[in-house]
Amino acid sequence: MDAAILSPVPAVAVDPMVPRPFRIVRRVKEVDGCFTLHLRSLDGRPYAFKPGQFNMLYVFGVGEVAISVSGDCRDLNRLVHTIREVGTVTRAMAQLKVGDTIGVRGPFGNPWPIEPAYGHDVLFVTGTVGLAPLRPLVMEVLNRREHFGKVVVCYGSRGTHDILYETLLHQWRGRFDMQVHVTVHSAPAGYRGRVGSVAGLVKIARFDPEQTVAYVCRSETMTRPAVQALYERGVTADRIYVTLERNMKCGVGFCGHCQMGGSFMCKDGPVYRYDTIEHVFSVREL
Amino acid sequence: MVQVEGLGRLLAEHPFFRDMPPDVRDVVVGCCANAHWRPGEFLFQEGGKADHFYLIRQGSVAVELHAPGRSAVVVENIGEGDIIGWSWLVPPFVWTFDARAIDQVRAITIDGACLRSKIDANHELGYHLYKRFIPVMGRRIAEARLRIVDLATDGAD
Numbered sequence: 001m002d003a004a005i006l007s008p009v010p011a012v013a014v015d016p017m018v019p020r021p022f023r024i025v026r027r028v029k030e031v032d033g034c035f036t037l038h039l040r041s042l043d044g045r046p047y048a049f050k051p052g053q054f055n056m057l058y059v060f061g062v063g064e065v066a067i068s069v070s071g072d073c074r075d076l077n078r079l080v081h082t083i084r085e086v087g088t089v090t091r092a093m094a095q096l097k098v099g100d101t102i103g104v105r106g107p108f109g110n111p112w113p114i115e116p117a118y119g120h121d122v123l124f125v126t127g128t129v130g131l132a133p134l135r136p137l138v139m140e141v142l143n144r145r146e147h148f149g150k151v152v153v154c155y156g157s158r159g160t161h162d163i164l165y166e167t168l169l170h171q172w173r174g175r176f177d178m179q180v181h182v183t184v185h186s187a188p189a190g191y192r193g194r195v196g197s198v199a200g201l202v203k204i205a206r207f208d209p210e211q212t213v214a215y216v217c218r219s220e221t222m223t224r225p226a227v228q229a230l231y232e233r234g235v236t237a238d239r240i241y242v243t244l245e246r247n248m249k250c251g252v253g254f255c256g257h258c259q260m261g262g263s264f265m266c267k268d269g270p271v272y273r274y275d276t277i278e279h280v281f282s283v284r285e286l
Numbered sequence: 287m288v289q290v291e292g293l294g295r296l297l298a299e300h301p302f303f304r305d306m307p308p309d310v311r312d313v314v315v316g317c318c319a320n321a322h323w324r325p326g327e328f329l330f331q332e333g334g335k336a337d338h339f340y341l342i343r344q345g346s347v348a349v350e351l352h353a354p355g356r357s358a359v360v361v362e363n364i365g366e367g368d369i370i371g372w373s374w375l376v377p378p379f380v381w382t383f384d385a386r387a388i389d390q391v392r393a394i395t396i397d398g399a400c401l402r403s404k405i406d407a408n409h410e411l412g413y414h415l416y417k418r419f420i421p422v423m424g425r426r427i428a429e430a431r432l433r434i435v436d437l438a439t440d441g442a443d
Binding site: 221 | 435
């Protein structure tokens with residue numbers, strides 16, 4: 001059943017370089033500089049993806065940008081993207097309204113593998129907008145909850161005002177079958193939550209390190225200390241999955257913009273098992 | 287005497303002191319006391335003499351920095367099992383932050399001034415204390431630097 005749900009929709013011969021038109025049916029402001037678009041395809045065909053995959057979103061007349069899918073992979077009729085305004089394209093995207101049309105190419109990339117975590121504790125380590133690419137995986141783990149041991153989310157944000165999906169985090173925290181730890185970099189006096197690093201959360205979270213699969217979605221700079229914290233707890237590199245970011249353009253491994261060593265991140269990534277890329281992770285020239 | 291025995295046991299169970307040689311730990315026990323703070327009370331304040339450090343047994347403590355005309359900013363929370371305060375080791379032995387109880391806090395207070403005087407005569411004691419404090423200091427400095435990088439790089443994650 002699960003496999004059927006997550007199988008790609010029967011392929012229609014489409015050119016991966018040609019965007020499909022999608023209409024914005026809902027727009028949600030998340031935190032400052034970050035918004036979510038809910039999209040529905042104009043051609044009527046369902047859209048299937050796996051957690052961790054991304055699309056090239058095209059603002060007509062402006063340009064394209066790679067954005068991870070952040071919605072529920074079981075909802076084939078609604079495509080959800082959470083987007084941070086950082087450049088020309090995403091700033092233009094922020095001006096779009098419900099009813100506007102956007103181009104979508106994808107899904108591309110290697111998804112978060114979920115089956116290796118069957119029978120294990122599952123740990124998600126993420127921060128700020130990094131929760132968006134992980135959300136489909138968390139949702140899917142909860143959909144298949146009986147296959148896993150403890151489910152733990154360690155999330156960090158800069159301040160109390162920019163906790164992404166705060167309502168959802170509260171809902172998850174309210175469940176009896178998962179732990180949610182949230183920390184912020186700094187807070188106003190009187191704040192009763194945790195203030196400190198995400199690595200500090202990894203230190204206190206309750207899971208069995210020898211039986212844990214960890215999914216880390218942070219910037220590369222912040223991934224290293226997160227992985228180090230996992231190592232200190234006893235989680236080995238072959239049970240840690242990370243995601244990397246590069247300047248993706250074509251999405252299909254043609255153009256080479258996102259090449260890292262012998263790997264094309266748009267095609268072979270953006271999700272990697274850590275032991276397969278550890279040797280290149282800190283190479284500055286890459 | 288009963289209280290000293292109790293503190294010795296608490297120290298021996300604490301991860302920070304657990305593997306310290308018992309005879310060295312006994313010297314530290316002689317500088318210990320139990321302490322308690324209500325929510326909102328300060329353990330110490332910036333600019334004050336740093337003559338103590340604390341092992342948090344219960345509750346959590348906010349490390350704050352105050353700015354004139356603004357409310358204080360919490361930069362870190364220290365929780366149960368953690369240690370707080372290293373300014374007693376670093377001249378001029380003055381606190382550089384405030385530490386305020388978030389909730390009911392119980393801690394073992396250790397007299398750093400007392401230990402400083404003993405370290406001069408007992409270098410082994412100094413070695414064992416520095417050996418434990420320096421990793422804590424290093425880790426917190428590294429975490430602080432990473433948070434600065436995260437802020438400076440526009441929170442790319």
